[in-house]
Amino acid sequence: MVGQGIKKMKHYLGLIVVIIMLLGNSIESYGAAKADVSKDVNRMYDVLESEGAELMSFEITIRETISRDDIEGKLMDLNNVGTIVEEKTENATKFMVHTPHKQNAIAERILLVVPTDKEYQAELIYTVSGSKWTEKVQQSVQDLTSAAQSQFFTYNASKFACLKAGFGDKISGGILFQNVMKKLDVQPLTNMQDNVYTTTTGYTTQLKASRSLADNMNIQLALHDGNGQSTVTVGTPIITTEY
Known part of the structure; x- marks a missing residue:
């Protein structure tokens, strides 16, 4: 017993x-x-700036699949935001609203992609991007992403942040790359390197808005060390732009 x-x-x-x-x-x-994704951008920006890199661009993305039953409702929401531009291709119909904010040099884009094949769900993608990062820009981005999150998405939506910065020949790309990883406390998981590119995936506890992917990966870094075109790109959880 x-x-x-x-x-x-x-x-x-x-x-x-x-x-x-x-x-x-x-x-x-x-x-x-x-979590506020703009705070992740701010942390990455501070690290890159502290290493002498100069911001070239930032982009924040929120995306989520939606049921086909919800498409009409989402289109009504988009229509309330601005003029919808429709584009049809063989594989999908795209509905887009693009809103530039000239005062802070940032731009919003909301894209609804409806695949032609009805076996696939539709996807809603929101991005806000720019080339400068200041306290004023951060506050604007924070307000915009919070409004988009509450208006268009559920808490299950995925968030991505990506920064690209350039640096001159006076800075060693390898040292800069290692210093960025150290300051972000990145635990490396994979690494690929050739004569031009170095790409690393890893995990960090410093960035709160990014959900972990496979193997607890929530950050990706890429170094392009070329003649006069050297750049470092950081993405959470992955890089969403060309590097």
């Missing part, structure tokens, strides 16, 4: 551990969804 009681207790403890792990994953995902 005692032995059976111990076995039952171990079984219940095992279930409790599994439940706690599942709750932990849910809380982490929810926390990432609620």
